[in-house]
Amino acid sequence: MHWRSKLIHPTAQAPSGFRSLVTPTYRASTILFERQADAADDWRQSEVGYTYGLYGTPTVLELGARIAELEGARHSFVVPGGQAAIASIYFAFCKAGSHALVPASAYGPNRELADGLLARLNIEVEAYDPLIGGGISALIRDNTALIWTESPGSVTMEVQDVPAIVAAAHSRGVPLALDNTYAAGVLFDAFAKGVDVSMQALTKYVGGHSDLLLGTVSVGTQAAYDAVGPVLKQLGAAVSPDDASLALRGLQTLGVRLERLESSTLQVANWLVAQPGIEAVFHPALPSCPGHKFWQRDFTGSASVFSILFCREVDPGQVEAFVDSLRLFKIGFSWGGTTALAILYPKLDRPGKDYDGRLVRLNIGLEEPCDLIADLEQALGRINRPGATAG
Template identity: 70%
Template sequence: MTDEHPTRHWRTRLVHPRVAASQDFRALVPAIHRGSTVLFERVAEARDDWRGEGYSYGLYGTPTTRELALRIADLEGARAGFVVPGGQAAIALIYLAFCRAGDHALLPETAYGPNRELADELLAGLGITVETYDPLIGSGIAALIRRNTRLIWCESPGTITMEVQDVPAIVATAHAAGVPVALDNTYAAGVLFDAFALGVDVSMQALTKYVGGHSDILLGTVSVGTAEAQERIGATHRLLGMAVSPDDCALALRGLETLAVRLDRLEKTTLEVAHWLKARPEVALVLHPALPDCPGHEIWRRDFTGSASVFSVVFEPGWDTQRVTDFVEALRLFRLGFSWGGTHSLAMAYPPLPRTQRGYDGRIVRLNVGLEEPADLIADLEQALKQVA
């Protein structure tokens, strides 16, 4: 190319190069666009608005981050989507978009623990009351809705104890009272449960889990089904400055391409392991939505198109906390760790849960099944059971 300013110093040319590669490049994967400052040709084009179709500032998205938001929203059948730094950020964004001082929200008592902690440790100080409810309440939630109720949460299946909620019944009851419903849809990866077809207003998931799929990113998304929800979430997202890394978004985009095959394999392996555990004399209950003993199983059959990799085991009453601890620490392929949805199998023991029902007295272990061979996972569980017999 012709140099229009041949006398510019080399230091200036480091910042304003006189050569550039062609941008006419097409590949199978999206490019990673890193950048905060967006350039404009004219002052009249310069704006600072998240609503624009173009790009105005890196905080509101680069082509990489917007690609991920668009793809997730498309998969979920949503009106729009927003990418956030993690699942907990998604939860906080939804609360702060819909609730103000003096407002009331409802949360299943089986929700993700940090959701409850956010309510108790932050929202309470802001004058927002969050009341917990039995996840199996269904349309009975009408009795808990107040004049100042501004949000109802669902999470199905519930964390650790795996109760499947009657989300359509809750949605119908909430909407009759003019209250929006938000759903933590992480278990279903946004695809095994069709949240927006069943009337949910806002759906979030931790992309850290199944979409990322390799335990190496922290990301979340919030998808919206209505124009009102889009405006509330979008405006709050901007004010909170919830920027995300385009590199992490690129990893999530890569994870999306193998999500279907991973979910299929995880479902098959998990069911094989769950059925084996169900036949063991040490096990009192296997809490897997696809098994009839799991609370809400019939609703799972009605509303879900598949199951995922995480489930829980309740040991017989003779097991105490120490024996449960010894069991998980004796596992070798199942590593001891939180989170789930990756390629590695994980286990975690829990103390007595702060639940009015189904606390299971500290005899519960949550398992996440990875991509290992089922026979090897079963052998690992068997050797651990023998060690603590």
């Protein structure tokens, strides 16, 4: 062969027998077949073999298999992020004319998707009180195609009675989906509680270092598997094997990180409970958190994110000044990484609630709790000064 052809068709290979603790990062779009008769474009690679890189290389499929093993799922699809997982579930179970239910405390982009793209596709998504429990039966219609749960809820941390909602949904033949990101898929056993589809943003605890965007859609039944798979193929929801490799690395330290984060977060949250100017601390493990009794019953631990509500005497400008005064806590969205974060929600929409720019969400990182408490203390001291204002 000409040397240019040898560049494309080499015969030289590395010696065989290499073994590593690390899963190799397989990058590919084209998958080779031995014969034309074997060529197929099929997303079910776990059953039929590898067909195209869009449906996952061995790196991606191993990540999915490990998540499924941890969650006790039939299968876990890996997708580009948490919002991609949410959208995929809607499209798998809903069609034009469908009705779906979502808790009012759900992740903001879930609600945005409901009010935006889904509404334009004539899919009606109705918000419900996250603490409704079995009372959700009254909201189920003949065309209800999906019920969402998210426990704890985003920002306001309401813990839902998921088993009661599951029972109500299944009595009417409606599948139930859960955003299980807070629990990292392990602190709440979704499939043991009867959930049909569980998703999480691997961006958070599995990634663990604020450097990747990934999600999973985990299914508990063959019917859910058959519903989700074709949708992901049609959407082209491919993920990078490099990101999957980072998530596989993150999985190895997930246990020790969750243990440390729980301990540190409880220490900080309990300190905040006693501080003047704080009206409530919304942490699932504390009695002040809505639905705390369900957390006690259903969860095996807590995680790193919670919210604080300032008293009405503290005006929104002072709350903003508090956030701006933090030094170790960085200002930013997301959570679950190594760094403490704070973010103010000045226009949070919760029916029947008026938080009036007084709600701040905190994510506790791997810093020493005493240092984080000292940072919070100096920032609180600034807003507690008479006449303190923003800036």
